[in-house]
Amino acid sequence: MAGAIINYISAGELEQFKTIMESAGNIIKNGGTVIFPTETVYGLGANALDPRAAKRIYKAKGRPSDNPLIVHVSDCQMLEEIALEIGPDARKLMAAYWPGPLTMIFYKKDLVPNETTGGLETVAVRMPSNPIALSLIEEAGLPIAAPSANISGRPSITSGKYAIEEMADRVDMILVDEDSEIGIESTVVDMTTKIPLVLRPGKISQKDILRTIAEDQEEYEDLLLALEEMRFSKESNEAEPRSPGMKYTHYSPHAYLILLTTEEIRASLTQMKKNLAQGQPLMHAMDWADLLEREVHLDKVRVLTTEKNKNDYGEHVLSLGSNGKEIGKNLFKKLRDLDEEGVELIFCEDFAKEDPSEFLAAVMNRIRKAAINIDY
Numbered sequence: 001m002a003g004a005i006i007n008y009i010s011a012g013e014l015e016q017f018k019t020i021m022e023s024a025g026n027i028i029k030n031g032g033t034v035i036f037p038t039e040t041v042y043g044l045g046a047n048a049l050d051p052r053a054a055k056r057i058y059k060a061k062g063r064p065s066d067n068p069l070i071v072h073v074s075d076c077q078m079l080e081e082i083a084l085e086i087g088p089d090a091r092k093l094m095a096a097y098w099p100g101p102l103t104m105i106f107y108k109k110d111l112v113p114n115e116t117t118g119g120l121e122t123v124a125v126r127m128p129s130n131p132i133a134l135s136l137i138e139e140a141g142l143p144i145a146a147p148s149a150n151i152s153g154r155p156s157i158t159s160g161k162y163a164i165e166e167m168a169d170r171v172d173m174i175l176v177d178e179d180s181e182i183g184i185e186s187t188v189v190d191m192t193t194k195i196p197l198v199l200r201p202g203k204i205s206q207k208d209i210l211r212t213i214a215e216d217q218e219e220y221e222d223l224l225l226a227l228e229e230m231r232f233s234k235e236s237n238e239a240e241p242r243s244p245g246m247k248y249t250h251y252s253p254h255a256y257l258i259l260l261t262t263e264e265i266r267a268s269l270t271q272m273k274k275n276l277a278q279g280q281p282l283m284h285a286m287d288w289a290d291l292l293e294r295e296v297h298l299d300k301v302r303v304l305t306t307e308k309n310k311n312d313y314g315e316h317v318l319s320l321g322s323n324g325k326e327i328g329k330n331l332f333k334k335l336r337d338l339d340e341e342g343v344e345l346i347f348c349e350d351f352a353k354e355d356p357s358e359f360l361a362a363v364m365n366r367i368r369k370a371a372i373n374i375d376y
């Protein structure tokens with residue numbers, strides 16, 4: 001396939017914006033693929049109602065076709081066209097968080113092909129807030145199926161640079177904006193259960209969702225309790241994961257990523273230095289050494305840490321930022337930067353230890369999935 005058409009979009013140039021969005025919308029209408037920015041991560045979009053277009057998405061990503069796609073809409077009428085049983089809770093959540101980083105799962109109408117939903121009778125829907133994403137959906141005039149724009153299994157893409165590097169030979173057009181503001185994917189919440197159940201954590205937390213649908217504090221607390229019961233009930237302990245994407249390898253850089261405590265990271269670095277000085281294998285006497293298939297030189301090791309802790313480890317550090325927001329925004333980009341630098345082993349701290357925010361818990365969910373020493 002010839003390379004993708006690449007369009008850099010700059011705010012303010014309205015004429016140019018309109019022309020680009022028209023041509024991008026036409027590609028979608030004609031069954032093609034367009035990578036576009038969203039506030040969470042870049043998406044790889046195609047017509048959600050066309051089975052062949054959906055197949056092109058799976059092919060471009062190298063993604064198993066039983067892993068369903070998120071359908072992006074630009075207004076609530078588009079939602080009504082594809083989803084059934086949109087209840088009062090969903091309406092409250094739409095009013096509070098759309099457009100924005102919340103994906104809701106509904107029973108689907110027949111209009112949505114099985115290719116888009118991976119054969120499920122439900123469909124995941126989200127209204128993104130990024131103006132380029134919204135404008136693309138409006139220009140196309142139809143809902144756009146879009147998973148994250150990375151090759152399956154790799155870290156999600158949050159910048160135009162990596163969209164081009166990884167995907168230019170695989171899609172028809174790439175729309176480049178600033179880096180994605182949030183940096184991790186949307187919260188996925190199942191609206192077909194008795195109480196809305198978060199299947200993939202994100203910026204909007206399970207508690208945010210319950211607080212939004214509850215009338216008052218008393219109802220909120222009742223909902224929290226009922227949710228716990230629901231989670232432990234037989235119904236939710238099904239062998240099949242409810243969100244099929246949860247069972248696949250995720251977010252993996254080429255480097256090995258190992259999640260350790262600060263003390264373990266320090267001890268590992270000290271031990272590696274000692275081994276080097278004594279002419280022993282570098283990973284000799286290390287707990288995690290069995291997980292690696294090859295020796296990694298100290299030069300190819302980096303510690304992923306925060307501004308606050310970056311002086312704790314000597315020279316091998318990369319800071320993700322000074323607060324949860326920055327850590328989330330930078331995570332996937334920095335993992336890709338490290339791959340580009342040729343780093344082979346990443347030690348990562350548990351960022352949620354010091355900052356118990358629900359957003360950092362969602363960020364740590366991505367890191368745990370990428371880590372080779374954690375069975376997720």
Ligand code: TXA
Pocket residue numbers: 038040041042043044067068069070103105117120122123124126128146147148149184185186187188199200242243244245246
């Ligand atoms: O922020 C985002 O959500 C980004 C941007 C592009 O919007 N998209 C994204 O899509 O992350 P993707 O395909 O990488 O992740 C979609 C997740 C997967 O874990 C998938 O299994 C789950 O949502 N999902 C999609 N449809 C579902 C359904 N009907 N039932 C359960 N889970 C579903």
Ligand code: MG
Pocket residue numbers: 147148156
């Ligand atoms: Mg993804």
